[in-house]
Amino acid sequence: MLGHVDRLRGELVDLHAQLVRYGLVVWTGGNVSARVPGADLFLIKPSGVLYEDLTPASMVLCTLDGEAVDPSQSPSSDTGSHAYVYRHMPEVAGQVHTHSTYACAWAARGEEIPCVLTAMADEFGGPIPLGPFALIGGEDIGRGVVETLTGHRSKAVIMQNHGTFTIGKDARSAVKAAVMCEDVARSVHMARALGECVPIPQDAIDSLYDRYQNVYGQRPAPTA
Amino acid sequence: MLGHVDRLRGELVDLHAQLVRYGLVVWTGGNVSARVPGADLFLIKPSGVLYEDLTPASMVLCTLDGEAVDPSQSPSSDTGSHAYVYRHMPEVAGQVHTHSTYACAWAARGEEIPCVLTAMADEFGGPIPLGPFALIGGEDIGRGVVETLTGHRSKAVIMQNHGTFTIGKDARSAVKAAVMCEDVARSVHMARALGECVPIPQDAIDSLYDRYQNVYGQRPAPTA
Amino acid sequence: MLGHVDRLRGELVDLHAQLVRYGLVVWTGGNVSARVPGADLFLIKPSGVLYEDLTPASMVLCTLDGEAVDPSQSPSSDTGSHAYVYRHMPEVAGQVHTHSTYACAWAARGEEIPCVLTAMADEFGGPIPLGPFALIGGEDIGRGVVETLTGHRSKAVIMQNHGTFTIGKDARSAVKAAVMCEDVARSVHMARALGECVPIPQDAIDSLYDRYQNVYGQRPAPTA
Amino acid sequence: MLGHVDRLRGELVDLHAQLVRYGLVVWTGGNVSARVPGADLFLIKPSGVLYEDLTPASMVLCTLDGEAVDPSQSPSSDTGSHAYVYRHMPEVAGQVHTHSTYACAWAARGEEIPCVLTAMADEFGGPIPLGPFALIGGEDIGRGVVETLTGHRSKAVIMQNHGTFTIGKDARSAVKAAVMCEDVARSVHMARALGECVPIPQDAIDSLYDRYQNVYGQRPAPTA
Numbered sequence: 001m002l003g004h005v006d007r008l009r010g011e012l013v014d015l016h017a018q019l020v021r022y023g024l025v026v027w028t029g030g031n032v033s034a035r036v037p038g039a040d041l042f043l044i045k046p047s048g049v050l051y052e053d054l055t056p057a058s059m060v061l062c063t064l065d066g067e068a069v070d071p072s073q074s075p076s077s078d079t080g081s082h083a084y085v086y087r088h089m090p091e092v093a094g095q096v097h098t099h100s101t102y103a104c105a106w107a108a109r110g111e112e113i114p115c116v117l118t119a120m121a122d123e124f125g126g127p128i129p130l131g132p133f134a135l136i137g138g139e140d141i142g143r144g145v146v147e148t149l150t151g152h153r154s155k156a157v158i159m160q161n162h163g164t165f166t167i168g169k170d171a172r173s174a175v176k177a178a179v180m181c182e183d184v185a186r187s188v189h190m191a192r193a194l195g196e197c198v199p200i201p202q203d204a205i206d207s208l209y210d211r212y213q214n215v216y217g218q219r220p221a222p223t224a
Numbered sequence: 225m226l227g228h229v230d231r232l233r234g235e236l237v238d239l240h241a242q243l244v245r246y247g248l249v250v251w252t253g254g255n256v257s258a259r260v261p262g263a264d265l266f267l268i269k270p271s272g273v274l275y276e277d278l279t280p281a282s283m284v285l286c287t288l289d290g291e292a293v294d295p296s297q298s299p300s301s302d303t304g305s306h307a308y309v310y311r312h313m314p315e316v317a318g319q320v321h322t323h324s325t326y327a328c329a330w331a332a333r334g335e336e337i338p339c340v341l342t343a344m345a346d347e348f349g350g351p352i353p354l355g356p357f358a359l360i361g362g363e364d365i366g367r368g369v370v371e372t373l374t375g376h377r378s379k380a381v382i383m384q385n386h387g388t389f390t391i392g393k394d395a396r397s398a399v400k401a402a403v404m405c406e407d408v409a410r411s412v413h414m415a416r417a418l419g420e421c422v423p424i425p426q427d428a429i430d431s432l433y434d435r436y437q438n439v440y441g442q443r444p445a446p447t448a
Numbered sequence: 449m450l451g452h453v454d455r456l457r458g459e460l461v462d463l464h465a466q467l468v469r470y471g472l473v474v475w476t477g478g479n480v481s482a483r484v485p486g487a488d489l490f491l492i493k494p495s496g497v498l499y500e501d502l503t504p505a506s507m508v509l510c511t512l513d514g515e516a517v518d519p520s521q522s523p524s525s526d527t528g529s530h531a532y533v534y535r536h537m538p539e540v541a542g543q544v545h546t547h548s549t550y551a552c553a554w555a556a557r558g559e560e561i562p563c564v565l566t567a568m569a570d571e572f573g574g575p576i577p578l579g580p581f582a583l584i585g586g587e588d589i590g591r592g593v594v595e596t597l598t599g600h601r602s603k604a605v606i607m608q609n610h611g612t613f614t615i616g617k618d619a620r621s622a623v624k625a626a627v628m629c630e631d632v633a634r635s636v637h638m639a640r641a642l643g644e645c646v647p648i649p650q651d652a653i654d655s656l657y658d659r660y661q662n663v664y665g666q667r668p669a670p671t672a
Numbered sequence: 673m674l675g676h677v678d679r680l681r682g683e684l685v686d687l688h689a690q691l692v693r694y695g696l697v698v699w700t701g702g703n704v705s706a707r708v709p710g711a712d713l714f715l716i717k718p719s720g721v722l723y724e725d726l727t728p729a730s731m732v733l734c735t736l737d738g739e740a741v742d743p744s745q746s747p748s749s750d751t752g753s754h755a756y757v758y759r760h761m762p763e764v765a766g767q768v769h770t771h772s773t774y775a776c777a778w779a780a781r782g783e784e785i786p787c788v789l790t791a792m793a794d795e796f797g798g799p800i801p802l803g804p805f806a807l808i809g810g811e812d813i814g815r816g817v818v819e820t821l822t823g824h825r826s827k828a829v830i831m832q833n834h835g836t837f838t839i840g841k842d843a844r845s846a847v848k849a850a851v852m853c854e855d856v857a858r859s860v861h862m863a864r865a866l867g868e869c870v871p872i873p874q875d876a877i878d879s880l881y882d883r884y885q886n887v888y889g890q891r892p893a894p895t896a
Binding site: 119180191 | 250251252253270271272273297298301323325326328329330331332333334335357359360361384385386387413416417
């Protein structure tokens with residue numbers, strides 16, 4: 001397990017850098033977490049630390065109750081919510097939270113993002129849903145994420161008046177969802193700014209989603 | 225021919241980096257392809273690989289039927305469509321596909337981009353046309369590209385609900401068209417956001433296009 | 449005191465670089481200042497100098513009357529206003545001024561930014577208020593900043609037809625406020641561009657502000 | 673004179689890089705020129721060359737008739753217009769042309785940019801005016817620039833359906849005007865997107881312009 005933890009610490013630093021690179025975060029806002037395989041633990045960004053100051057050692061190891069294993073470290077304000085999601089969605093092993101600009105615009109109006117681009121059908125399999133308003137610091141946001149995404153194809157949810165939360169089979173997959181969520185949030189925003197969008201028929205959405213989830217990408221190397 | 229292929233592999237890596245530099249792509253989306261001179265082959269981006277991980281060797285050599293020569297490599301999901309275009313437009317030797325933001329906005333509304341800037345008249349010779357909706361993974365997109373761009377001055381097409389495809393006499397020319405397509409898609413979007421645009425008279429468009437295609441740039445070095 | 453001044457000169461260079469990194473300034477516009485602890489002095493950007501040419505020695509040491517200690521240096525045009533704020537708000541030890549794009553958009557319309565995002569409630573505790581129109585070069589802007597921010601939770605003010613001024617307990621805190629002010633100015637702009645925003649109830653704003661000001665971040669290292 | 677030319681060649685490479693840095697140009701579009709002091713000559717960007725390939729030697733030396741001194745070099749398509757401006761405005765020693773996004777948006781609608789920000793009053797002394805539509809390749813654009821900017825405070829003009837031209841007492845000053853023109857074009861665009869702007873009284877505009885032109889910046893070093 002220690003080997004897993006050490007590897008994940010380095011991966012989390014790299015993945016936080018992707019949030020910066022894609023302009024999804026400013027200053028200390030936003031966070032990525034990763035479940036430790038085979039243990040009731042996860043790693044998450046420390047609270048209030050600048051992205052350029054993140055190191056593998058600064059990532060905070062937490063129990064699934066949302067408590068830091070080393071009580072001298074303060075984990076992200078969203079730790080309780082990440083813990084809630086890990087407890088209630090066993091298939092989730094990575095989560096991301098950002099205040100990315102266009103997702104926040106949909107969030108401030110309290111609107112889901114309609115599926116009018118093939119890239120949305122591919123990655124999210126339909127609209128990106130709206131989750132409830134919830135206060136920061138406890139588990140309420142996590143509860144809203146679980147309620148909204150359970151049984152939904154989308155790995156991203158727009159939390160009302162707040163920002164986006166994404167889940168994935170690992171942290172990299174959740175970061176990808178965060179990057180693509182902002183990308184389509186921006187494109188559909190611009191589309192809607194000048195008029196109405198053409199809907200994509202449901203069977204085409206289903207077909208695009210199926211292909212992207214099952215055919216897209218390189219085949220895994222065969223095991224010997 | 226091997227020399228051509230090796231040179232093109234390196235060029236394709238550089239050209240994919242231009243898509244990143246100009247912000248036309250995120251994560252693994254988008255692709256560039258290049259026809260191999262003197263052979264029924266082309267090179268294209270591998271499927272689902274991050275831009276920073278692209279290497280000359282990772283570019284997938286394909287037949288004009290859209291099959292990878294080395295079946296252990298998975299080429300881009302759009303390979304069948306690139307192949308269709310190469311088969312039906314012999315003058316085309318490079319293609320680019322992106323989900324760039326403002327082109328996608330026009331695509332989601334199903335609108336062509338009107339020619340209201342001299343830069344559009346220069347590069348595209350008129351409006352950038354809208355192509356049909358088509359599913360990803362087969363040749364349907366390629367068929368839509370060929371139907372839309374055959375006999376049209378524009379080297380770019382906005383595919384409905386999807387993104388942009390561009391063609392060129394080589395891959396560099398197709399990348400230039402992709403960069404300029406997004407640039408004018410954005411400028412005309414902003415223009416239209418605050419009111420109506422002033423049309424450019426057709427004879428001025430014709431004159432601008434003729435000069436840019438025939439006079440612009442450095443003269444080729446004389447052959448000895 | 450000399451040690452304080454030398455340290456602050458280097459910090460100010462780094463903090464000016466944050467304005468560039470976050471795209472809040474162009475060419476020579478904008479400035480950061482820092483009060484010298486234990487002295488009636490502050491340091492501020494020189495007037496009309498490019499960000500890439502700033503050095504620790506180029507930062508101009510000024511009295512609280514807004515006069516350069518070394519009269520061969522010309523401090524920022526906003527020096528008189530920074531001085532006015534330092535004289536009238538003793539708790540302020542850092543200030544920032546920018547013409548960042550979205551803050552300027554609210555400024556040109558003469559509108560405060562409504563608090564419709566949790567990130568605004570966290571950092572600003574409510575709306576970002578509008579300050580009066582004032583001419584540049586004297587103390588009028590500083591007077592407007594003090595009148596608007598005295599007794600207000602917000603550390604940022606949008607000055608009509610002009611840009612943003614932010615204050616903080618140190619220069620870093622004022623820079624953070626400038627970065628977050630533009631971030632929320634942009635997100636709320638985009639939200640409003642497509643419709644009405646959902647208000648956040650006042651008790652939720654109060655609760656979010658209280659937690660962020662008192663719990664967020666790492667605990668200070670214990671003094672021995 | 674040769675020393676002047678050599679120094680200007682290097683400066684022009686640096687100034688073209690500023691256009692890239694500020695996002696004012698894509699691919700090979702846009703150009704900067706500089707008059708050679710004490711000679712009827714100027715230097716300008718070569719036609720159709722990428723910004724990253726520009727070198728001091730590639731800058732094309734031209735006569736005030738717009739002809740390349742070395743006929744093997746092809747200067748920018750706008751050379752005739754730059755030459756026209758240099759012949760008719762002897763106080764101008766630098767010019768810039770770009771298709772920057774927001775300036776193009778005002779250009780496509782055929783609207784001047786109203787002076788609703790203090791930064792505009794500072795740099796441009798009022799609105800940024802609209803110039804006529806003109807074809808590329810001859811002197812017509814230059815004629816439109818001279819007609820529009822003669823007797824006008826603004827160093828920038830928005831040419832209808834085209835882009836922006838700026839003039840200055842040297843090339844650096846013209847680049848500054850191009851950077852600030854796009855900056856205010858964007859801010860005022862965003863302001864107008866959500867409503868009406870508050871006008872700035874004419875006497876305040878006059879006062880701001882006077883101070884910025886005469887007091888702003890560092891005093892020149894005294895000559896011995």
